[in-house]
Amino acid sequence: MKPSRHKAGHLLLLTALFFASSAFGERLYKWVDANGQVHYSNQLPPEAAQHKREVINEQGRTVKIYQAPLTPEEKVEAERLAELNTRKKELAEKRANHDRSLLATYSSEKDMYKARDGKISAIESLIQLAKSRIRSIQNRQLELTQEAANYERSGKKLPASLLSQISNLRNQISRNEEFIDDKKQEMEDIRTQFDSDINRYAELRSGKPAAITRKSQLSALETAMKNPNIKLDRHDRTLLATYGSEEDLIFARDQEIKNINTDISDTSSRLDTLQTQLTMLSDNASEYQDRNEIPPESLLQKMKQIIGEIDSAQTLLQEKRKGKQAIDERYTSDIDRYRKLIGSNQP
Numbered sequence: 071m072k073p074s075r076h077k078a079g080h081l082l083l084l085t086a087l088f089f090a091s092s093a094f095g096e097r098l099y100k101w102v103d104a105n106g107q108v109h110y111s112n113q114l115p116p117e118a119a120q121h122k123r124e125v126i127n128e129q130g131r132t133v134k135i136y137q138a139p140l141t142p143e144e145k146v147e148a149e150r151l152a153e154l155n156t157r158k159k160e161l162a163e164k165r166a167n168h169d170r171s172l173l174a175t176y177s178s179e180k181d182m183y184k185a186r187d188g189k190i191s192a193i194e195s196l197i198q199l200a201k202s203r204i205r206s207i208q209n210r211q212l213e214l215t216q217e218a219a220n221y222e223r224s225g226k227k228l229p230a231s232l233l234s235q236i237s238n239l240r241n242q243i244s245r246n247e248e249f250i251d252d253k254k255q256e257m258e259d260i261r262t263q264f265d266s267d268i269n270r271y272a273e274l275r276s277g278k279p280a281a282i283t284r285k286s287q288l289s290a291l292e293t294a295m296k297n298p299n300i301k302l303d304r305h306d307r308t309l310l311a312t313y314g315s316e317e318d319l320i321f322a323r324d325q326e327i328k329n330i331n332t333d334i335s336d337t338s339s340r341l342d343t344l345q346t347q348l349t350m351l352s353d354n355a356s357e358y359q360d361r362n363e364i365p366p367e368s369l370l371q372k373m374k375q376i377i378g379e380i381d382s383a384q385t386l387l388q389e390k391r392k393g394k395q396a397i398d399e400r401y402t403s404d405i406d407r408y409r410k411l412i413g414s415n416q417p
Contacts, residue, residue: 098110098111098112098125098126098127099111099112099113099114099123099124099125099126100123100124100126100132102121102122103117103121104121110126120139122135122136122137123135123136124136150304154308154311154312157312158311158312161312161313161318161321161322164321164322164325165318165321168270168321168325169270169274172267172270172271172274173271173274173275176271179268179271179272182264182267182268182271183264183268185264186260186261186264189260190257190260190261193253193256193257193260194257196253197250197253197254200246200249200250200253201246201250203246204243204246204247207239207242207243207246208243210239211236211239211240211243214232214235214236214239215236217232218232218233218236229356229359230359231352231355231356231359231360232356234352235352235353235356238345238348238349238352239349241345242345242349245341245342245345248338248387249338249342252334252335252338252391256331256335259324259327259328259331262320262324263324263327263328266317266320266321266324269317270317270321291307291310291311294306294310294411295307300411302411305407306407306411309404309407309408309411310408310411313408316405316408316409316412319401319404319405319408320401320405322401323397323398323401323405326397326401327394327397327398330390330393330394330397331394333390334387334390334391334394337383337386337387337390338387340383341380341383341384341387344376344379344380344383345380347376348373348376348377348380351369351372351373351376352373354369355369355370355373
């Protein structure tokens with residue numbers, strides 16, 4: 071079959087350009103413009119830099135390809151995919167480290183139950199200690215309240231120090247009650263984490279992990295994309311591409327909750343210490359006032375400093391609690407959506 075006149079013209083042009091480029095030692099480029107027209111040249115015009123282009127050797131073979139610059143939309147998508155790939159690698163690395171830690175730490179599931187119960191028992195002891203502290207503070211508060219009532223009955227003005235002590239004790243009770251609530255939630259988090267870890271440990275010891283492979287993971291994403299009953303958004307695609315199973319989502323959630331629980335516990339402990347210091351300083355100031363003496367400026371400045379630190383710690387604690395709630399809500403939503411996406415792929 072003879073080549074068409076159009077093709078023959080291209081071949082003649084290409085041959086001529088080969089000889090010209092060889093004579094001057096220049097490269098031959100091929101590109102397609104915005105109108106779909108194919109161009110060959112040993113010089114690349116500026117507008118060609120915006121299109122995909124190829125470098126061709128003397129045999130007419132492509133030896134190098136230059137991709138067209140990414141559009142703003144393509145750049146955004148490329149950055150998203152790069153971030154997604156980083157998240158997947160981080161998750162896989164954390165999972166691998168966690169798996170190794172499980173196998174190195176526990177010799178049996180019985181050991182894991184024992185460790186779980188030990189942690190819960192330790193937290194229960196802290197809760198009982200906090201309750202005991204509340205009762206002690208309430209007794210002291212009752213004494214001061216009765217003292218304040220005596221002032222009122224006698225028509226005397228309540229000392230500012232007495233009102234300050236009552237207010238401080240009220241804040242301490244509130245703080246201890248919040249501490250107890252945090253510890254109760256921490257116990258629930260420990261149970262949830264150990265339930266997941268025990269299941270994972272059983273999989274690892276059996277030698278047959280139930281986690282979905284990367285191939286089946288991609289299959290789930292592809293199946294969902296082809297399903298006319300599912301309208302995938304970007305977040306859906308990220309969920310299916312990042313997590314190989316619901317257990318991976320739970321693992322990622324538990325890791326974030328564990329980290330923020332540590333921050334909450336540390337901040338609560340610091341707040342308790344500051345509250346104790348303020349109580350001692352307040353009692354010291356009251357002794358001066360009971361003797362109708364003005365407390366030293368250094369003592370008042372120290373109290374002011376401690377109050378400022380308490381305010382900062384309380385603000386930080388509230389932020390951490392809100393952050394924890396946001397994490398829990400986000401993962402609850404993601405897990406529910408993941409279940410629906412995976413479930414809709416089932417035959």
